[in-house]
Amino acid sequence: MHRAILLPGLLAMALAGVPGQATAQQPPANRPKPCSQAMHRQFDFWIGEWTVSDPGGKPVGSSRIEATLDRCVIHEHWSGAGGSNGQSFNIYNTATRQWEQFWVDNGGNRLHLKGGLVDGAMVLRGTQDVANAKTGLTQHERITWTPNGDGSVRQLWETSTDDGKTWTVAFDGIYRRAATPSP
The missing domain is CATH 2.40.128.20 (Calycin beta-barrel core domain)
Incomplete structure (x- = not known):
């Protein structure tokens, strides 16, 4: 039961970019896009x-x-x-x-x-x-x-x-x- 509550909360924090919490990885602006070669x-x-x-x-x-x-x-x-x-x-x-x-x-x-x-x-x-x-x-x-x-x-x-x-x-x-x- 606690896992079901915890995972959506972490996902919400990752999507919202809450400081100090799990965040979605964003590629650096100067990194070439995958498959662009x-x-x-x-x-x-x-x-x-x-x-x-x-x-x-x-x-x-x-x-x-x-x-x-x-x-x-x-x-x-x-x-x-x-x-x-x-x-x-x-x-x-x-x-x-x-x-x-x-x-x-x-x-x-x-x-x-x-x-x-x-x-x-x-x-x-x-x-x-x-x-x-x-x-x-x-x-x-x-x-x-x-x-x-x-x-x-x-x-x-x-x-x-x-x-x-x-x-x-x-x-x-x-x-x-x-x-x-x-x-």
């Missing part, structure tokens, strides 16, 4: 409202990608033409000096990728948690986002079941700026 902006070319088509021009979905959490996270909201929906959370990990993506979707799938810029394209890689039931081999994933001169972005998703010796295209999409952004 150039490496945190490397994936900004993907931010926007997009219509996505296959290389032949057939619509395959739409995506809204935004910078969130003080511009530390690139958050994707994917809507596939066939009813698939998913979200990815992309962040530059300063400890590992790599980009990481965490993907989840309405099919119960998740994927964790790591990587970084290679010749101006974002290249992230990962592996599936479980070996393929038919082949017994672990499936590797490689997704490359390439900004194009016309402002579009190509996303090429490839898979390999032979430790990266050969790759098969799983998805090839061209992201073009949407004429009317979604609400």
Whole structure:
């Protein structure tokens, strides 16, 4: 009972900034904002409202990608033409000096990728948690986002079941700026 009374009181003092009591940490005014360095902006070319088509021009979905959490996270909201929906959370990990993506979707799938810029394209890689039931081999994933001169972005998703010796295209999409952004 005393803990229930004490904790809200400490929280109130922290929020109010009562001298001599617990206070919320405020960063010094001269300290750079988290995620303001150039490496945190490397994936900004993907931010926007997009219509996505296959290389032949057939619509395959739409995506809204935004910078969130003080511009530390690139958050994707994917809507596939066939009813698939998913979200990815992309962040530059300063400890590992790599980009990481965490993907989840309405099919119960998740994927964790790591990587970084290679010749101006974002290249992230990962592996599936479980070996393929038919082949017994672990499936590797490689997704490359390439900004194009016309402002579009190509996303090429490839898979390999032979430790990266050969790759098969799983998805090839061209992201073009949407004429009317979604609400």
